[in-house]
Amino acid sequence: MDALVHLLQLLVLLLTLPLHLMALLGYWQPLCKSYFPYLMAVLAEKTNHMMESKKRELFSQIKELKGPSGKVALLELGCGTGANFQFYPAGCRVTCLDPNPHFEKFLKKSMAQNKHLQYERFVVAAGEDMRELADGSMDVVVCTLVLCSVQSPERVLQEVRRVLRPGGVLFFLEHVAEPRGSWAFMWQRALEPTWKHIGDGCLLTRETWRDLEKARFSEVQIERHPPPLKWLPVGPHIMGKAVK
Numbered sequence: 001m002d003a004l005v006h007l008l009q010l011l012v013l014l015l016t017l018p019l020h021l022m023a024l025l026g027y028w029q030p031l032c033k034s035y036f037p038y039l040m041a042v043l044a045e046k047t048n049h050m051m052e053s054k055k056r057e058l059f060s061q062i063k064e065l066k067g068p069s070g071k072v073a074l075l076e077l078g079c080g081t082g083a084n085f086q087f088y089p090a091g092c093r094v095t096c097l098d099p100n101p102h103f104e105k106f107l108k109k110s111m112a113q114n115k116h117l118q119y120e121r122f123v124v125a126a127g128e129d130m131r132e133l134a135d136g137s138m139d140v141v142v143c144t145l146v147l148c149s150v151q152s153p154e155r156v157l158q159e160v161r162r163v164l165r166p167g168g169v170l171f172f173l174e175h176v177a178e179p180r181g182s183w184a185f186m187w188q189r190a191l192e193p194t195w196k197h198i199g200d201g202c203l204l205t206r207e208t209w210r211d212l213e214k215a216r217f218s219e220v221q222i223e224r225h226p227p228p229l230k231w232l233p234v235g236p237h238i239m240g241k242a243v244k
């Protein structure tokens, strides 16, 4: 199986050689950072359409997590275009964080369309280092389709635990690897080195549930769902919550 994966990887690499050469020379990354928000604006709408009932079910729990101010302080980690805003209960105080500043234009549009929320600020930073956010300052952290792209899921989850107050909750929805040994997993491995460049660092074969289980939350609930967009190599989704 390994030999076949390497052969397929080589084949895909040859077919997409200009992309890999640009990445090697450092031209691809800046280009990707500017077009990715446009791509996400289209994909997020499709994902929201397909996952609407699941997202509603997951985020309906947020209203029970009000802090001492009587409002929910919510961190949208890897906020992208702000695709989740429509699902949050009125009055949430939302802080957005993303390392890609090109999302700001799309975020502003989502904010204008979702006036039921109170927006605090947009922090341009990676989840691995959220030093701008104080310890225990959030009631809720939301992370959807982000842990596939971060450099270190372990460090991000450590930071999430730091910024959550005791009893605060991380809600997640992430795509993960297909079962090891399956044909679908083989294709994910074959496509991953190229997909990573197209999807701004997105890895197809992450087993993110393992990181969540290891992250020292007091309680972790995980549900598994089939991939919403069947024509993409993106695998099953895991959805749930982790309580600090």
Ligand SMILES: C[S@@+](CC[C@H](N)C(=O)[O-])C[C@H]1O[C@@H](n2cnc3c(N)ncnc32)[C@H](O)[C@@H]1O
Residues within 6 Å of the ligand: 040, 044, 077, 078, 079, 080, 081, 082, 083, 084, 097, 098, 099, 100, 103, 125, 126, 127, 128, 143, 144, 145, 146, 149, 150, 151, 201
């Ligand atoms: C596939 S998009 C998902 C966006 C949004 N959460 C959604 O569900 O539509 C992945 C997002 O993660 C962000 N991201 C990438 N690396 C990150 C990191 N290290 N920390 C936080 N966000 C990151 C990207 O900039 C992008 O906005």
